[in-house]
Amino acid sequence: MTKALTIDGVTIKKGERKYLEMHIAKLFDNTEMTIPVEVIRGKENGPTLFVSSAIHGDEINGVETIRRLLQRKKLLSSIKGTLIAVPIINVFGYNRNLRYLPDRRDLNRVFPGSKKGSLASQIAYKFMKEIVEKCEYGIDLHTGSAHRYNLPQIRAFLDNKEIKALAEAFGVPVILHSNMRDGSLRQAATEKGVKILLFEGGEALRYNEEIIRSAENGILWTMCNIGMLDKELIKRKVPKRREVFYAASSHWIRAPHSGSLHARKNVGHKVKKNEVLGFISDPLGKEKHYVKARETGVIIGITMLPLVTNGDALFHIATFENAEAVAEGVAEGVEDYQEDLE
Structure with missing residues (x-):
C-alpha cells in the first residue's frame, strides 16, 4: 500500500476517510453526473479492496448493503489497508430505475472500456483506471434481473485456489463455478490480476433484508479473510457463517x-x-x-x-453431488442477524 492514493484527482492519505465524486458525463441540461465513492484507509499497511454495486441501475440491494457497511464506523476505523466503496456505478440507470444506460447498453458487457468509446465504454474505462487497477481484491454485488429472485450465492472462477477460499469465506449457502463472460467487470478485473467475487441475491428494484444482511456479513468475513479486519473482532460483530455448498x-x-x-x-x-x-x-x-x-x-x-x-x-x-444435504442446509433458515451498526 503506497503512502498516498489518488482517485480522480483526489488524494487520500493513510489513516484518512474521504468521500469523493468521480466525474463521468453531463445530462442534456448540463447537470453533472458523478459516481459516488467513499475511501477508507487504515493507518497500517494491508490490501486494497473495492466493493461495488448497481452496475445495473435496478439492482438496489447492493446500494443498501454498502450504505450499512459504511455505517460501521468504529469497526472500519480499525482496518488495515484500503476499502474503496462504490455503491452506484450506473448512476444513469439508478436514477431512472432502469437496468441499462441511456444508450441502452449493458454496462457489464463493455469492460474494460475505451476512453473515447460509447458512454458505457467510457464509464467502464474510467472505473477500471481509477478504481479496479488500484486494488488487489474486489466484490461486485448483484441481484436477479427484472422479475427474478436469486438465492444468496457467490459466482466465481473456482479454478483459482485463492478465489475459491475467498468464496468460502463469504459464507453464503451456494457457490457456483462460473466462467468469465466477455465484457464483464469480473473478466476485466481478473485480467488485471484482481481477485474478484460476484455476489447474487434477491430481486431487482426491491430491498430484501435477508439478502442485504447476507451480503454485508459476507463482505466483512472476506475482509477478515484477506487480513483487513481482526478475526476475533468479526466473530463478536457478525453471526456465524453457514455451511457452503459447491454447485457443479x-x-x-x-x-x-x-x-x-x-x-x-x-x-x-x-x-x-x-x-x-x-x-x-x-x-x-x-x-x-x-x-x-x-x-x-x-x-x-x-x-x-x-x-x-x-x-x-x-x-x-x-x-450438486448431494442435493438433499444442500436443501437441508438452506432450509435451516437465516440466522437472527444482529445489525449492531455503530
Missing part, C-alpha cells in the same frame, strides 16, 4: 407454453428429475401445461412474474 453446474427450466404460471416450488427447494415444479394455465383454466425438472438439484433462482411467454426462464436449478 446450473441450468434454467423454461416455459413450455405461454400463460399464467402457478409455481409449486421456491428458491432453496430440492427438486428431483421429472418432478413437477408448477404448471402454466390459460385464463379460463381449460389448458394446463406442467413444468418439470430436467435433473435433480436445488432451485437457486425463480421468476417472480406469473405471466409468462413460451421460452421464458422460470426456474434456475443448480446441481
Whole structure:
C-alpha cells in the first residue's frame, strides 16, 4: 500500500476517510453526473479492496448493503489497508430505475472500456483506471434481473485456489463455478490480476433484508479473510457463517407454453428429475401445461412474474453431488442477524 492514493484527482492519505465524486458525463441540461465513492484507509499497511454495486441501475440491494457497511464506523476505523466503496456505478440507470444506460447498453458487457468509446465504454474505462487497477481484491454485488429472485450465492472462477477460499469465506449457502463472460467487470478485473467475487441475491428494484444482511456479513468475513479486519473482532460483530455448498453446474427450466404460471416450488427447494415444479394455465383454466425438472438439484433462482411467454426462464436449478444435504442446509433458515451498526 503506497503512502498516498489518488482517485480522480483526489488524494487520500493513510489513516484518512474521504468521500469523493468521480466525474463521468453531463445530462442534456448540463447537470453533472458523478459516481459516488467513499475511501477508507487504515493507518497500517494491508490490501486494497473495492466493493461495488448497481452496475445495473435496478439492482438496489447492493446500494443498501454498502450504505450499512459504511455505517460501521468504529469497526472500519480499525482496518488495515484500503476499502474503496462504490455503491452506484450506473448512476444513469439508478436514477431512472432502469437496468441499462441511456444508450441502452449493458454496462457489464463493455469492460474494460475505451476512453473515447460509447458512454458505457467510457464509464467502464474510467472505473477500471481509477478504481479496479488500484486494488488487489474486489466484490461486485448483484441481484436477479427484472422479475427474478436469486438465492444468496457467490459466482466465481473456482479454478483459482485463492478465489475459491475467498468464496468460502463469504459464507453464503451456494457457490457456483462460473466462467468469465466477455465484457464483464469480473473478466476485466481478473485480467488485471484482481481477485474478484460476484455476489447474487434477491430481486431487482426491491430491498430484501435477508439478502442485504447476507451480503454485508459476507463482505466483512472476506475482509477478515484477506487480513483487513481482526478475526476475533468479526466473530463478536457478525453471526456465524453457514455451511457452503459447491454447485457443479446450473441450468434454467423454461416455459413450455405461454400463460399464467402457478409455481409449486421456491428458491432453496430440492427438486428431483421429472418432478413437477408448477404448471402454466390459460385464463379460463381449460389448458394446463406442467413444468418439470430436467435433473435433480436445488432451485437457486425463480421468476417472480406469473405471466409468462413460451421460452421464458422460470426456474434456475443448480446441481450438486448431494442435493438433499444442500436443501437441508438452506432450509435451516437465516440466522437472527444482529445489525449492531455503530
